[in-house]
Amino acid sequence: MKLNLNIQPLSSWLNVTHQPLVISGPCSAETEEQLLATARLLKATGKVSVLRAGIWKPRTRPGEFEGIGSIGLEWLNKAKAETGLPIAVEVANAKHVKEALAAGVDILWIGARSTVNPFTVQEIADALEGHDVPVMIKNPINPDLSLWVGALERINRAGITKIAAIHRGFSSFEKTAFRNQPMWDLAISLKTLIPDLPILNDPSHICGSRELLPFIAQKALDLDMQGLMIEAHIDPSVAWTDAAQQVTPAALSEMIDGFVLRKAESKNPEFTDKLAVMREKIDQIDDQIFQKLGERMKIVEQIGEFKRDNDVTILQVSRWDEILQKRTAYGSVLKLEKDFTAKILELIHSESIRKQTAIMNATKAELG
Structure with missing residues (x-):
């Protein structure tokens, strides 16, 4: 907007x-x-x-x-x-x-x-x-x-x-x-x-x-x-x-x-063409990332339902700590900064908690 x-x-x-x-x-x-x-x-x-x-x-x-x-x-x-x-x-x-x-x-x-x-x-x-x-x-x-x-x-x-x-x-x-x-x-x-x-x-x-x-x-x-x-x-x-x-x-x-002064855009056609190709690759990868996030959240919802039906709390600190340690270590291997990886994981975890909380708090009428 x-x-x-x-x-x-x-x-x-x-x-x-x-x-x-x-x-x-x-x-x-x-x-x-x-x-x-x-x-x-x-x-x-x-x-x-x-x-x-x-x-x-x-x-x-x-x-x-x-x-x-x-x-x-x-x-x-x-x-x-x-x-x-x-x-x-x-x-x-x-x-x-x-x-x-x-x-x-x-x-x-x-x-x-x-x-x-x-x-x-x-x-x-x-x-x-x-x-x-x-x-x-x-x-x-x-x-x-x-x-x-x-x-x-x-x-x-x-x-x-x-x-x-x-x-x-x-x-x-x-x-x-x-x-x-x-x-x-x-x-x-x-x-x-x-x-x-x-x-x-x-x-x-x-x-x-x-x-x-x-x-x-x-x-x-x-x-x-x-x-x-x-x-x-x-x-x-x-x-x-x-x-x-x-x-x-x-x-x-x-x-x-x-100071090095750089242009906002280049009029060089070769630069423009190559940039367009690289941006297209990024768009394709972004599509894959969001597709996988959507798949991940569906599993999160299934886990939320399973926890609700078995009276298990939403947050298990040990599991979150395990994810944080393993994924940040893997991110480092992929040349990703530790803080960057941690922020992404925190966002995903926060959304997972939100979804499972909604499932836990759903009334019987809402569940059908």
């Missing part, structure tokens, strides 16, 4: 003179000197299309630096006048929207902490009524595709057609190398649902450390995301917020030079 939103192509509202599209600037506007100096260096790279900076900073706990406030809009306008770069800021309520629009900010974005709250998004949407300004919407903190889609719909219904999504990863209790889990599948699901929607990637907030940025940024480009938002600071070591994930403009320039 596709969702039809009234969205203008990115190229119609953003003049991208460099590939890939890069939106960059400090996490926070700290001082006028810091912001202007960073903006000058970013402009000098010749690789940045939009200057960003946090003016109002929604912090997790009170007492931390919560942004310089409205004065930062004046600094941004000075940077815009000097460099010619359009400017972008985050807005989290109607007051922010009003002030940013009055200051002539070119692009607004809604942060993850705001996207998670439909009341906040609606307040922003109401404040945007009657304005023709681009709005970028970051994914919510938690992995909820419906919340992300809902925010896009609310902004679109306010009459905003210059819309893009920003994939910045999702919060997780699990400790990994990343600050926020990429969960690429959710961004892919969003693109599948709204094919015309431009999606950018924010590797800074996914990584949380500058060392990982090139890896995540390259993967985003390989997944056909249309640009990157990367935080840059004239001296990240003294940044007031998120110092570890910011890079210098020089480091950003070097990183961009290292």
Whole structure:
């Protein structure tokens, strides 16, 4: 199922003179000197299309630096006048929207902490009524595709057609190398649902450390995301917020030079023909996989009936443990990652439990 939103192509509202599209600037506007100096260096790279900076900073706990406030809009306008770069800021309520629009900010974005709250998004949407300004919407903190889609719909219904999504990863209790889990599948699901929607990637907030940025940024480009938002600071070591994930403009320039830009499609007939043949093979194998899954579930139902008739519980932990160990070992022999195999088995097992539960709970009338 596709969702039809009234969205203008990115190229119609953003003049991208460099590939890939890069939106960059400090996490926070700290001082006028810091912001202007960073903006000058970013402009000098010749690789940045939009200057960003946090003016109002929604912090997790009170007492931390919560942004310089409205004065930062004046600094941004000075940077815009000097460099010619359009400017972008985050807005989290109607007051922010009003002030940013009055200051002539070119692009607004809604942060993850705001996207998670439909009341906040609606307040922003109401404040945007009657304005023709681009709005970028970051994914919510938690992995909820419906919340992300809902925010896009609310902004679109306010009459905003210059819309893009920003994939910045999702919060997780699990400790990994990343600050926020990429969960690429959710961004892919969003693109599948709204094919015309431009999606950018924010590797800074996914990584949380500058060392990982090139890896995540390259993967985003390989997944056909249309640009990157990367935080840059004239001296990240003294940044007031998120110092570890910011890079210098020089480091950003070097990183961009290292990106491999690939095409979404090829016009080479030989490539197209060979790809079609390989995809046909995949389709045939997929058909076989689903056929076998269907056969497996029929046996699962028979087992459920047998357990019901003999008053045996649905779950036998020892049997599940046996399946998990044997199949993951077999998967490893077939060069399948252990986590991948385990996820597939868990999905199949969950559906098996669901089917057998339905059989166990069926009434005598339903059984005939």
